[in-house]
Amino acid sequence: MSAEAEESFRKAEPGFRWSGVELLNYKEEGSAPFKAISRQTLFADPRLAGELRYFEIEAEGYSTLERHEHVHAVMILHGRGTCLVGENVRSVEPLDLVTIASWTWHQFRASAGEKLGFLCLVNKDRDRPQLPSAEELEALRANPCAADFFDGGKKSP
Amino acid sequence: MSAEAEESFRKAEPGFRWSGVELLNYKEEGSAPFKAISRQTLFADPRLAGELRYFEIEAEGYSTLERHEHVHAVMILHGRGTCLVGENVRSVEPLDLVTIASWTWHQFRASAGEKLGFLCLVNKDRDRPQLPSAEELEALRANPCAADFFDGGKKSP
Numbered sequence: 001m002s003a004e005a006e007e008s009f010r011k012a013e014p015g016f017r018w019s020g021v022e023l024l025n026y027k028e029e030g031s032a033p034f035k036a037i038s039r040q041t042l043f044a045d046p047r048l049a050g051e052l053r054y055f056e057i058e059a060e061g062y063s064t065l066e067r068h069e070h071v072h073a074v075m076i077l078h079g080r081g082t083c084l085v086g087e088n089v090r091s092v093e094p095l096d097l098v099t100i101a102s103w104t105w106h107q108f109r110a111s112a113g114e115k116l117g118f119l120c121l122v123n124k125d126r127d128r129p130q131l132p133s134a135e136e137l138e139a140l141r142a143n144p145c146a147a148d149f150f151d152g153g154k155k156s157p
Numbered sequence: 158m159s160a161e162a163e164e165s166f167r168k169a170e171p172g173f174r175w176s177g178v179e180l181l182n183y184k185e186e187g188s189a190p191f192k193a194i195s196r197q198t199l200f201a202d203p204r205l206a207g208e209l210r211y212f213e214i215e216a217e218g219y220s221t222l223e224r225h226e227h228v229h230a231v232m233i234l235h236g237r238g239t240c241l242v243g244e245n246v247r248s249v250e251p252l253d254l255v256t257i258a259s260w261t262w263h264q265f266r267a268s269a270g271e272k273l274g275f276l277c278l279v280n281k282d283r284d285r286p287q288l289p290s291a292e293e294l295e296a297l298r299a300n301p302c303a304a305d306f307f308d309g310g311k312k313s314p
Contacts, residue, residue: 008242008261012233012252021254042254043230049280050207052230073200073209075276076169085165095169097178097199104165119232121278123206 016056016078016117018042026055027064032131036061036110044124051124056117057081057110060152065107065137070126072100074108074118081116082153083108089145092116105132105140109149173213173235173274175199183212184221189288193218193267201281208281213274214238214267217309222264222294227283229257231265231275238273239310240265246302249273262289262297266306 011019018040026037036058043052054077057063065084074083076096083092086104100106110116132140141147168176175197183194193215200209211234214220222241231240233253240249243261257263267273289297298304 008256008258009245009247010254010256012250012254016252018252018254042232043256043278045228045230045256047228047259048207048230048278049282050205050278052209052232052278071202071204073202073205075199075209088166090166093169095173095175097167097169097175099165099167099200099202101165102204119276121200121205121207121209125206 032064034064053120062109066129067105068127068129069102073121074098077117079116080111080114084149089149189221191221210277219266223286224262225284225286226259230278231255234274236273237268237271241306246306
């Protein structure tokens with residue numbers, strides 16, 4: 001088998017890992033609020049206009065609450081969790097699809113006792129995320145569902 | 158919940174279907190050789206440079222043997238099967254990753270008695286596939302692994 005062919009096939013390994021795919025920090029530590037989340041880049045090919053990444057959030061972990069111009073196209077791969085997209089908080093389960101439109105505040109959280117793993121498709125060329133100001137966060141918390149979500153869903157059943 | 162939010166969330170349904178996602182023919186019948194394969198477009202957003210599609214091949218079905226300039230980025234989602242990528246025939250299992258480079262002949266086949274379901278990421282702007290000429294098919298069949306693959310893997314264990 002040629003070297004090119006070997007590169008073209010990456011075997012799945014136990015625990016949502018892949019041969020030749022590096023397990024990365026979600027972001028640089030301290031650059032933004034997040035908890036217990038990792039990142040693997042599954043496809044980032046110079047000839048592809050999109051990139052497909054796999055994120056995994058440990059139980060009770062969360063991604064950064066942020067917004068940006070670029071769109072996220074998410075497919076839940078395993079586990080259970082909750083996502084905030086704009087004004088809406090939704091439970092997510094395997095294979096659910098979530099589109100995050102431009103400039104929409106969003107965050108993913110794993111459920112208590114459950115990991116949450118998901119694919120996220122983005123454009124290769126994309127802008128950097130914005131974090132909410134104190135005022136923006138307060139405005140978001142005016143929505144009781146969002147406030148409960150930010151507090152880790154403690155009021156949820 | 159706003160109409161926009163409803164659109165942003167598409168619930169997974171049993172049997173690898175999604176709410177609001179149409180089950181499509183793989184291609185126009187008779188336009189190319191293929192067998193027992195369906196297509197669903199999971200993400201095709203004007204603001205995304207990529208599209209994510211889900212293909213499902215019934216047991217013993219197959220996709221078209223073809224090549225094109227655009228790259229395919231494939232993740233197997235469920236089932237078992239085999240893929241030909243250039244000179245190489247590989248068994249594929251859930252979560253395996255397959256990159257199909259430009260102008261590389263490729264085809265997917267489901268195993269006997271098993272469906273094969275996979276995600277395929279492509280550029281939104283892409284060229285149309287080419288089918289092999291009789292001479293090109295003969296050249297591909299000079300590879301015994303490829304010939305066995307085209308014959309449905311009857312010589313495989």
